[in-house]
Amino acid sequence: xxxxxxxxxxxxxxxxxxxxxxxxxxxxxxxxxxxxxxxxxxxxxxxxxxxxxxxxxxxxxxxxxxxxxxxxxxxxxxxxxxxxxxxxxxxxxxxxxxxxxxxxxxxxxxxxxxxxxxxxxxxxxxxxxxxxxxxxxxxxxxxxxxxxxxxxxxxxxxxxxxxxxxxxxxxxxxxxxxxxxxxxxxxxxxxxxxxxxxxxxxxxxxxxxxxxxxxxxxxxxxxxxxxxxxxxxxxxxxxxxxxxxxxxxxxxxxxxxxxxxxxxxxxxxxxxxxxxxxxxxxxxxxxxxxxxxxxxxxxxxxxxxxxxxxxxxxxxxxxxxxxxxxxxxxxxxxxxxxxxxxxxxxxxxxxxxxxxxxxxxxxxxxxxxxxxxxxxxxxxxxxxxxxxxxxxxxxxxxxxxxxxxxxxxxxxxxxxxxx
Numbered sequence: 001x002x003x004x005x006x007x008x009x010x011x012x013x014x015x016x017x018x019x020x021x022x023x024x025x026x027x028x029x030x031x032x033x034x035x036x037x038x039x040x041x042x043x044x045x046x047x048x049x050x051x052x053x054x055x056x057x058x059x060x061x062x063x064x065x066x067x068x069x070x071x072x073x074x075x076x077x078x079x080x081x082x083x084x085x086x087x088x089x090x091x092x093x094x095x096x097x098x099x100x101x102x103x104x105x106x107x108x109x110x111x112x113x114x115x116x117x118x119x120x121x122x123x124x125x126x127x128x129x130x131x132x133x134x135x136x137x138x139x140x141x142x143x144x145x146x147x148x149x150x151x152x153x154x155x156x157x158x159x160x161x162x163x164x165x166x167x168x169x170x171x172x173x174x175x176x177x178x179x180x181x182x183x184x185x186x187x188x189x190x191x192x193x194x195x196x197x198x199x200x201x202x203x204x205x206x207x208x209x210x211x212x213x214x215x216x217x218x219x220x221x222x223x224x225x226x227x228x229x230x231x232x233x234x235x236x237x238x239x240x241x242x243x244x245x246x247x248x249x250x251x252x253x254x255x256x257x258x259x260x261x262x263x264x265x266x267x268x269x270x271x272x273x274x275x276x277x278x279x280x281x282x283x284x285x286x287x288x289x290x291x292x293x294x295x296x297x298x299x300x301x302x303x304x305x306x307x308x309x310x311x312x313x314x315x316x317x318x319x320x321x322x323x324x325x326x327x328x329x330x331x332x333x334x335x336x337x338x339x340x341x342x343x344x345x346x347x348x349x350x351x352x353x354x355x356x357x358x359x360x361x362x363x364x365x366x367x368x369x370x371x372x373x374x375x376x377x378x379x380x381x382x383x384x385x386x387x388x389x390x391x392x393x394x395x396x397x398x399x400x401x402x403x404x405x406x407x408x409x410x411x412x413x414x415x416x417x418x419x
């Protein structure tokens with residue numbers, strides 16, 4: 001008999017945490033590790049906006065330390081409403097907005113609000129944590145393997161066969177872990193399929209909802225643009241719930257302010273669930289974010305500098321990996337499109353290391369990279385992809401420009417040593 005709950009006994013631990021423990025051990029021994037695993041920011045490289053920081057300090061000095069409203073402070077919900085109208089052409093009033101301490105509790109609340117045990121949840125792999133939230137709610141997992149030729153994004157043709165009987169379709173763009181985006185024409189077709197499916201369902205049937213995670217919507221590069229279901233098709237508004245916030249848009253992962261936009265009745269149910277979890281964004285941070293989000297000139301200036309710095313890192317690493325590919329060294333990458341991630345292929349299974357050990361699987365490849373190239377990246381199997389997938393997420397949020405050249409040199413040496 002299991003000692004703990006079925007959930008506790010069966011929930012898969014984080015592979016990223018496991019890798020992080022290995023990195024910490026090596027760094028404790030004085031090694032230099034090029035750590036591209038964490039989807040976070042080094043505040044020395046990417047500090048939060050100075051104005052936001054000043055407003056947080058001021059809010060604490062004004063003793064804004066009591067419980068916030070369960071749905072989020074009114075001034076913040078008003079500011080979010082203004083922000084999404086200006087930057088995303090979305091129009092939501094304060095009853096259609098829920099504030100929480102970042103995106104995770106919002107995603108949990110969305111699953112708990114919509115999904116019963118046995119309900120079908122559709123998501124692509126690789127993708128961030130949908131497998132774990134589906135597991136926590138006892139959902140039927142409906143996985144769509146996303147392919148490199150489609151930049152690891154699910155296409156409408158992939159989604160369509162699975163829509164009958166589904167309760168929730170999870171979409172994330174720009175996507176974690178891939179740093180790629182869902183093309184507008186594909187999103188358009190998916191929206192049409194969802195609306196048609198809901199029109200087909202009878203009065204007693206659950207509707208199909210789309211959870212649209214756009215935490216990285218401000219971070220697109222070149223000619224890439226971000227689209228959303230409701231702006232494309234106003235008819236999607238009753239069936240769409242957004243996940244968004246300041247964590248990635250403003251390097252504010254530890255500030256913990258996120259929001260969902262959705263139909264008022266759904267938002268009210270999420271509020272009830274979160275009121276029992278207590279996953280509120282802190283009062284002072286809410287007050288500060290409310291003031292920052294309505295300062296469009298400050299936001300524009302911050303994003304211009306921040307996006308340029310992220311894109312420079314992604315592009316320089318991408319160019320370096322392509323150069324290694326030209327040399328025939330078993331690496332590849334998808335050109336950066338968005339977010340803080342680069343999708344990298346490291347195809348070394350079957351190679352032999354200098355000490356005679358065969359790299360028998362991707363875990364061995366990952367360990368070899370850490371041991372011989374001092375390079376830490378996250379394999380896609382941590383995001384639900386097959387364990388034999390040779391693809392990795394490389395995150396540049398903690399990357400210093402000065403480290404890119406030495407990292408690429410050490411990687412080239414480690415690859416050259418293989419037979």
